[in-house]
Amino acid sequence: MHVTSLDDWISRAKDTPRSLRGRRVFLRADLNVPLDGNRVRDDTRIRASLGTLTRLLNEGASVILASHLGRPKGQVNPSLSLAPVAVRLSELIPNPVHFIADCIGKEAQTAAAALSPGEVLVLENLRFHPGETENDPKFAEELAQLAEAYVNDAFGTAHRAHASTVGIVHHLPDAVAGDLLRAELSHLGVVLEPQRPLLCLLGGAKVSDKMGVLRALSERADVLAIGGAMAYTFLAAKGHSVGQSLVETDRIDDSLSIMEAAKTNQCKLLLPTDHVIARGLEEDSETRIESEIPEGWMGVDIGPMTATAYAHEAKLAQTIMWNGPMGVFEIVSFASGTREVAQAVAGASATSVVGGGDSLAAINQLELGDQINHLSTGGGASLEFIQGLTLPGVAALEK
Ligand code: ADP
Numbered sequence: 001m002h003v004t005s006l007d008d009w010i011s012r013a014k015d016t017p018r019s020l021r022g023r024r025v026f027l028r029a030d031l032n033v034p035l036d037g038n039r040v041r042d043d044t045r046i047r048a049s050l051g052t053l054t055r056l057l058n059e060g061a062s063v064i065l066a067s068h069l070g071r072p073k074g075q076v077n078p079s080l081s082l083a084p085v086a087v088r089l090s091e092l093i094p095n096p097v098h099f100i101a102d103c104i105g106k107e108a109q110t111a112a113a114a115l116s117p118g119e120v121l122v123l124e125n126l127r128f129h130p131g132e133t134e135n136d137p138k139f140a141e142e143l144a145q146l147a148e149a150y151v152n153d154a155f156g157t158a159h160r161a162h163a164s165t166v167g168i169v170h171h172l173p174d175a176v177a178g179d180l181l182r183a184e185l186s187h188l189g190v191v192l193e194p195q196r197p198l199l200c201l202l203g204g205a206k207v208s209d210k211m212g213v214l215r216a217l218s219e220r221a222d223v224l225a226i227g228g229a230m231a232y233t234f235l236a237a238k239g240h241s242v243g244q245s246l247v248e249t250d251r252i253d254d255s256l257s258i259m260e261a262a263k264t265n266q267c268k269l270l271l272p273t274d275h276v277i278a279r280g281l282e283e284d285s286e287t288r289i290e291s292e293i294p295e296g297w298m299g300v301d302i303g304p305m306t307a308t309a310y311a312h313e314a315k316l317a318q319t320i321m322w323n324g325p326m327g328v329f330e331i332v333s334f335a336s337g338t339r340e341v342a343q344a345v346a347g348a349s350a351t352s353v354v355g356g357g358d359s360l361a362a363i364n365q366l367e368l369g370d371q372i373n374h375l376s377t378g379g380g381a382s383l384e385f386i387q388g389l390t391l392p393g394v395a396a397l398e399k
């Protein structure tokens with residue numbers, strides 16, 4: 001895979017009449033931030049985007065900045081406007097930041113054409129138009145008309161062939177990867193070409209969400225340690241009693257075939273051998289630690305013996321990939337398994353990559369982020385990438 005980096009692009013542009021000064025660059029970023037009314041509640045993603053954005057601005061480019069926010073489903077929805085993002089951005093950088101209440105059309109074109117070097121135009125939510133997720137060629141062409149070159153820095157949507165990630169590149173062939181996107185590719189690449197042993201820790205709510213990843217990793221990992229609710233589908237498949245634990249009965253066959261694939265590929269597949277079980281999902285629900293789960297109880301966390309075993313694997317590993325909490329970590333009394341695994345991953349000498357919204361929340365809660373080699377913001381895109389699948393948004397940038 002080869003995508004042009006911002007560095008190469010900028011230095012190459014310097015030697016030609018097509019230097020970035022005064023050029024209009026379309027920057028597809030991930031500014032999908034949580035809002036509180038018309039204020040940005042958490043600006044992490046905006047700040048993460050500043051690296052690529054300010055490099056372009058410092059080169060004298062005029063940046064047309066675009067993103068989706070939430071799921072407006074192709075309709076204008078004022079509560080999902082990017083206007084608050086533009087306001088927050090203008091507080092973070094000294095450059096002039098303009099906002100336009102659409103992402104295509106005459107007014108957007110006029111506003112884009114009027115930009116001076118070093119100015120930003122934030123477009124309204126791309127997904128207010130159905131053409132975005134449909135990758136409509138006409139819509140993609142209209143986006144492309146705003147600019148002369150294209151930078152994609154939105155790794156989180158790179159697994160989707162949308163107008164702003166794929167269609168637009170047909171019209172703006174001068175297309176490169178931003179720094180965030182490249183960092184994700186190179187850090188996640190470690191899981192595809194790992195130093196061994198490779199330990200994959202998978203947890204979270206649903207087997208069905210992570211089916212593809214489980215299958216791919218059962219073929220590639222040296223150790224695949226499973227926790228979270230998904231463990232109970234596997235345990236049920238093996239004939240264990242799981243009480244009222246979250247089980248996806250229509251995935252039992254799949255979990256059997258994953259266990260079979262692991263065996264064939266000499267991947268050591270580990271399931272919890274003890275559990276924190278509870279009568280319900282309340283903070284004060286009665287709990288016990290058991291190896292088998294009786295009727296009327298549900299598994300809410302891996303037990304201490306399992307946590308120790310998984311932590312031990314983390315010590316032995318050279319590469320660790322973790323996705324999905326080991327239990328219902330939002331509730332303090334069910335958070336120990338996730339905490340112990342997080343501490344083990346953070347303390348391990350292995351190269352570590354953690355992904356998944358809830359897993360990152362757990363890591364951040366524990367303030368262990370700076371002890372992890374890479375915190376992947378990609379969600380679905382990360383999961384597809386570590387399966388070895390081609391991401392359409394990345395493929396579009398390959399020359
Ligand atoms: P991530 O966002 O890291 O990919 P997921 O979204 O797949 O993780 O799963 C996170 C959710 O899984 C959390 O809300 C957590 O409470 C839930 N979960 C974990 N273990 C269990 C369990 N044993 N029973 C029910 N829910 C669980």
Ligand code: MG
Binds near residue numbers: 358
């Ligand atoms: Mg989640």
